[in-house]
Amino acid sequence: MSERIVITSTGIISALGIGEEQHWHALANKKTGLKYPVHLTTRHASEFLLGEVDLSNDELAAMLDLPTGDNGYTRTTLLALVAMQELVNKTGLQLLQDEPLALVNANTVGGMCSVEDMYPDFISDKQDGSFIKYIDTLDCAESTLNIAQYFKIKPFTATISTACSSSANSIMLGSRLIQQGIVKRAVCGGCDALSRFTLNGFNSLKNVDKEASRPFDQTRFGLNLGEGAGYLLLENESDAVARGATIMAVLSGYSNTNDAYHPTAPSPDGDGALMTMQLALQKAKLSADDIDYVNAHGTATINNDASEGKALQRLFANRKPVFSSTKPFTGHTLAAAGSIEAIFSILAMQNQVSLPNLNYRTKMDELEIEPVTEAEQMNINHVLSNSFGFGGNNVSLVFSKP
Amino acid sequence: MEELKNTLKLQIIESLNLEGMKPGDIDDSAPLFGEGLGLDSIDSLELMVLLERNYGIKIEDAREGRKVLESVESMAAYIQEHRTV
Amino acid sequence: MKPVYISSIVVTSPQQHFEDDGFLQNVFGDDSGCLYVKEPNYRKYINPVAIRRMSKLLKMGISTGMNALERAGVQQPDAIITGTGRGSMVDMEAFLLSMIEMEEEALTPTSFIQSTYNSVNGWLALQTKSNGYNQTYVNRGASFELALFDAQMLLNETEEAQTALVGCFDEITPDYVRVKGKIGYWKEPAPANLELLQKADTPGTIAGEGAAFLTVTNNKENTLCSLLCIKMLQDATTDEVVHHANEILTENNISLADIDVLLCGMNGDVNQQEVYTTMIGKAVANTSIAAFKHLCGEYDTSSGFATWIAAKLFELQEIPEILTVKRGRHERIKNILIVNHYILNSTSLILLQAE
Numbered sequence: 001m002s003e004r005i006v007i008t009s010t011g012i013i014s015a016l017g018i019g020e021e022q023h024w025h026a027l028a029n030k031k032t033g034l035k036y037p038v039h040l041t042t043r044h045a046s047e048f049l050l051g052e053v054d055l056s057n058d059e060l061a062a063m064l065d066l067p068t069g070d071n072g073y074t075r076t077t078l079l080a081l082v083a084m085q086e087l088v089n090k091t092g093l094q095l096l097q098d099e100p101l102a103l104v105n106a107n108t109v110g111g112m113c114s115v116e117d118m119y120p121d122f123i124s125d126k127q128d129g130s131f132i133k134y135i136d137t138l139d140c141a142e143s144t145l146n147i148a149q150y151f152k153i154k155p156f157t158a159t160i161s162t163a164c165s166s167s168a169n170s171i172m173l174g175s176r177l178i179q180q181g182i183v184k185r186a187v188c189g190g191c192d193a194l195s196r197f198t199l200n201g202f203n204s205l206k207n208v209d210k211e212a213s214r215p216f217d218q219t220r221f222g223l224n225l226g227e228g229a230g231y232l233l234l235e236n237e238s239d240a241v242a243r244g245a246t247i248m249a250v251l252s253g254y255s256n257t258n259d260a261y262h263p264t265a266p267s268p269d270g271d272g273a274l275m276t277m278q279l280a281l282q283k284a285k286l287s288a289d290d291i292d293y294v295n296a297h298g299t300a301t302i303n304n305d306a307s308e309g310k311a312l313q314r315l316f317a318n319r320k321p322v323f324s325s326t327k328p329f330t331g332h333t334l335a336a337a338g339s340i341e342a343i344f345s346i347l348a349m350q351n352q353v354s355l356p357n358l359n360y361r362t363k364m365d366e367l368e369i370e371p372v373t374e375a376e377q378m379n380i381n382h383v384l385s386n387s388f389g390f391g392g393n394n395v396s397l398v399f400s401k402p
Numbered sequence: 403m404e405e406l407k408n409t410l411k412l413q414i415i416e417s418l419n420l421e422g423m424k425p426g427d428i429d430d431s432a433p434l435f436g437e438g439l440g441l442d443s444i445d446s447l448e449l450m451v452l453l454e455r456n457y458g459i460k461i462e463d464a465r466e467g468r469k470v471l472e473s474v475e476s477m478a479a480y481i482q483e484h485r486t487v
Numbered sequence: 488m489k490p491v492y493i494s495s496i497v498v499t500s501p502q503q504h505f506e507d508d509g510f511l512q513n514v515f516g517d518d519s520g521c522l523y524v525k526e527p528n529y530r531k532y533i534n535p536v537a538i539r540r541m542s543k544l545l546k547m548g549i550s551t552g553m554n555a556l557e558r559a560g561v562q563q564p565d566a567i568i569t570g571t572g573r574g575s576m577v578d579m580e581a582f583l584l585s586m587i588e589m590e591e592e593a594l595t596p597t598s599f600i601q602s603t604y605n606s607v608n609g610w611l612a613l614q615t616k617s618n619g620y621n622q623t624y625v626n627r628g629a630s631f632e633l634a635l636f637d638a639q640m641l642l643n644e645t646e647e648a649q650t651a652l653v654g655c656f657d658e659i660t661p662d663y664v665r666v667k668g669k670i671g672y673w674k675e676p677a678p679a680n681l682e683l684l685q686k687a688d689t690p691g692t693i694a695g696e697g698a699a700f701l702t703v704t705n706n707k708e709n710t711l712c713s714l715l716c717i718k719m720l721q722d723a724t725t726d727e728v729v730h731h732a733n734e735i736l737t738e739n740n741i742s743l744a745d746i747d748v749l750l751c752g753m754n755g756d757v758n759q760q761e762v763y764t765t766m767i768g769k770a771v772a773n774t775s776i777a778a779f780k781h782l783c784g785e786y787d788t789s790s791g792f793a794t795w796i797a798a799k800l801f802e803l804q805e806i807p808e809i810l811t812v813k814r815g816r817h818e819r820i821k822n823i824l825i826v827n828h829y830i831l832n833s834t835s836l837i838l839l840q841a842e
Binding site: 042043044108110112116119120122123127132135136138139140141144145148149154156157158159160161162163169173176177180182196197200201202203204205256257258259260261262263264272275389390391392393 | 488567572573574582583584586587590591592594595596599600602603604605606608609610612613615616617618619620621622623624625626627629633637640643644662665666667669670719721722831
C-alpha cells in the first residue's frame with residue numbers, strides 16, 4: 001500500500017496577482033483579472049479581453065534580480081521563475097537542492113512570446129543582434145531548464161506538452177515519480193505566456209470570446225486566453241510530517257485518458273470526460289457522492305461545456321453537483337491551467353468556500369445542472385479538478401482534506 | 403454565377419488540399435459536410451478563411467458559418483449577396 | 488524498477504524507413520549537412536480524408552507508430568507515450584509566417600492545430616481508438632528517454648500484461664537549419680555525413696531528422712530485447728556520467744566486461760566529444776564501440792534511432808562495418824549500453840539486454 005502524496009507548498013502568478021493570498025482575495029470577492037492587454041503587442045489589443053499578468057517583462061526581471069531589456073529570458077520563463085520563487089521562498093532552497101527532486105514543468109509554445117517578434121531576424125541574413133540570445137528559446141523545455149539553472153538545482157527534469165491538460169499531467173507524473181521511489185519530492189506545474197501566435201491560433205478556431213467568457217451559459221461563445229504559472233510541491237506524507245511541513249491537501253486520485261474522438265473536439269455526450277473522472281475517483285477510492293466541489297475545465301467553448309456538462313450530469317446521477325469554472329477570473333492559462341486551478345481547488349478546500357462561476361446567467365438547454373455563482377461557505381472534503389486538452393488528452397485530479 | 407461556382411470549386415479544392423479532384427467532381431447542391439465530401443469542422447473553418455481572403459466576407463460565428471457552407475450552391479449565393487471584393 | 492520488453496521497433500530515417508526489411512543495406516551519404524528522411528508510403532496507415540491536411544512530421548509519426556503496432560500484432564495499445572524536441576516545425580513556421588504576413592487577420596487553423604506538440608498522439612489514439620494513458624514530452628535531448636522511462640514506470644505500476652506504444656519524432660526545415668547555424672550548431676562547410684566522425688577535431692555537427700516507434704510490454708514472451716534501465720542527465724560533468732553508468736551496470740549485475748557494444752552518439756563536434764572519449768577509454772577489450780549519428784544526423788530524439796540500431800544488432804548478432812568504431816572480443820551481443828549526448832547539454836544512458 002503506497003503512502004499518500006501530499007501538497008506542502010505552492011507558487012502562483014496570474015492576472016489575479018502573485019501568491020495564494022492575492023488569488024484568494026480575488027476569487028472570494030469575484031474580482032476578475034480579465035482586461036485589454038497592455039504588454040502583449042497585437043493588433044487585436046482592443047478587441048479581446050485577456051488574462052494578462054499586470055507586470056511587464058522588465059518588471060518581472062527586476063523581481064528576480066535579472067538584467068532588463070533583451071536579456072535572453074522569455075516572458076514564459078520569467079513567469080515561471082516568479083511563481084517558483086514564491087514556492088522556494090516558502091519552502092527553503094536547501095531542501096530542494098539537497099534531496100532527490102523532480103521538476104516537472106509544462107507549457108504549450110515555449111518562448112514563442114519572444115520568438116514571434118524576432119522571427120524575421122532569425123530567418124534573415126543577419127548574423128548578429130540581440131535576437132541571437134533567443135534562438136534556443138522556442139522549445140517547451142527552455143523554461144524548465146532555466147528554472148533549474150536559476151535556482152541552482154539539479155533535479156530529474158521533465159517538460160510535458162499536451163495542450164490544456166499539460167500541468168495537470170505534471171502533477172500526476174510528479175506523484176508517480178515519488179511513489180516509484182525515483183525522487184523524494186516533486187515540484188510540478190506549468191507556465192504559459194500570452195503570444196500573438198496563441199491568440200491568433202485560437203481565434204482562427206473561432207472559439208475566442210471578445211467579451212468576458214460565460215462558462216456553462218447558454219449564450220457562451222468561447223474562451224478568453226490568459227497567462228501565468230503555477231507550481232505545487234508534492235511529497236510523501238511521512239516526509240512532510242517528519243520535517244514539520246504544513247500539509248495543504250492530499251492528492252488522492254488522478255487519471256489520464258484519451259477521448260479518441262477528434263483532433264480538437266471532445267465527444268459530444270461527454271464520454272471521454274466521464275471516463276476520466278470515473279477513473280480518477282476509482283484511483284482515489286471515492287465515489288461521486290464523496291465529491292463536494294468540482295473545478296471544471298469550463299473553457300466556455302460551445303463544445304467543451306456541452307461535453308463536460310453532460311459528463312458531470314452523468315457522473316453525479318444522484319444529485320446536482322456543486323461545480324464551477326474559474327477561467328473567467330484568469331482567462332484560460334493553457335498549460336498552466338491545470339496547476340493554477342489545482343491550487344484554486346486546494347484554496348477552496350482550505351477555506352471551505354466554493355469558487356464562483358463568473359458571468360453566468362442562463363442555463364444551457366441541454367443541461368439540468370447549473371454552476372455555482374457565489375463564493376459560499378460549504379463543507380469541502382474532496383475536490384475534483386478537470387483539465388481537457390487538444391488531441392483528446394483528458395486529466396482529472398482529486399484533492400482531499402489532509 | 404456559373405463562373406463563380408467554378409472558381410469557388412477550384413478554391414475549395416486548393417484550400418482543402420482535395421488532391422486529384424476537379425470542379426466537375428463536386429456537385430453544386432451536394433452536401434459538403436457529413437456525407438458528400440465528408441468534410442469536418444476544421445475544414446469549415448478553412449472555408450470561412452477562404453471567404454474572408456477571397457471575397458472579403460468575415461464570419462465570426464462558426465455555427466452561422468456552417469449554414470452558409472452547406473453546399474457550393476449556398477456558398478455561391480452567400481458570396482453574391484455579401485462580397486466586398 | 489523491473490525491466491520491460493521491446494516487442495517491435497521501427498524507424499523512418501535518412502537511411503531507411505519501416506517498409507525496408509533489410510538493415511543498412513544501401514547506406515545513404517551526401518555532403519549537404521542535412522539528412523532528410525526517406526519517406527514511406529504514408530497512405531497505407533492514414534485515411535485519405537485526414538492525410539490531405541497533414542504535414543510531414545504528423546504523417547511520419549503516425550505511420551511509423553502504426554507500423555510498430557502492426558509488427559507487434561497490437562491493435563489497441565494501453566498507452567501512447569511520445570517525445571519530440573521541436574514538434575512540427577513546418578506547421579509552426581507556416582502559421583507564424585502567415586500571421587506575420589497577413590498581419591493577424593484571416594488565418595487558417597490547420598497549421599496551428601498541427602503545431603501542438605501532442606497532435607501525433609491525438610491521431611494515434613484516434614486511429615487505434617485507444618483511450619489509455621497518453622503523454623507527450625518536449626524536453627530537448629531527453630524527450631525520447633522520458634517517453635521510454637514513463638512507459639517503463641507505467642508497466643511497473645500494473646499487474647496486468649500491458650503494451651505501451653512509445654515513440655519519438657523530429658524534423659528539420661531549411662529555416663531551422665539556417666537559424667541554428669547562427670549559433671554554431673553546424674560544421675562549416677558541411678562534411679559528407681559518412682566522414683563525420685573523422686572530422687571530430689572541429690566544432691559543429693550535421694542536421695538530421697527521423698521518427699522511431701516501439702511497442703514496450705511487461706510480458707516477456709516473444710520479445711526482441713529487454714530495456715533494463717534509462718538514465719537522463721542534464722548539465723552533467725563527464726565524471727557524473729561515468730558514475731551513473733557504473734551505477735546502472737552494478738544495479739543490473741553487469742560488469743564492464745559484460746558490455747558487448749557501447750553505442751555512442753558521437754556527432755563529430757569537438758566540443759561534445761569528451762564524454763565519449765572518456766567512456767570509450769574506460770571500455771575493456773571485450774567491448775565493441777559503435778556509432779550512429781553519421782547515419783541519422785543530430786537531432787533531439789536521435790536516441791530513438793540508436794535504440795533501433797541496438798535492437799537490430801541483437802537480432803543479427805553482428806555489427807555492420809558502417810557502424811563500427813572498434814571491434815571487441817565479445818562472442819555474442821547480449822548487453823548494449825547506449826550513451827548519447829545532445830547539444831543542449833543532456834546526456835542519456837540506455838541499457839538493453841537480449842537473451
